[in-house]
Amino acid sequence: MTQWKVVDAKGQTFIVEALTYVQDEHSARFYVGAELVKEIPKAVFVERVIE
Numbered sequence: 001m002t003q004w005k006v007v008d009a010k011g012q013t014f015i016v017e018a019l020t021y022v023q024d025e026h027s028a029r030f031y032v033g034a035e036l037v038k039e040i041p042k043a044v045f046v047e048r049v050i051e
Helices: none
Strands: 002-008 013-018 020-023 027-032 035-041 043-048
Touching (some): 002 035, 013 020, 013 027, 013 035
Antiparallel strands (some): 002 043, 020 027
């Protein structure tokens, strides 16, 4: 599982655990396999958390 750091248009930061993500102009959607685990509207920045 990968951790992703996401910042939305309001400047709020989220940490999401997922395998993959898809980002478009509306949101960032995070998936484990075919299952949607989290959707963050108006996500402006996504990066992989490396520990």
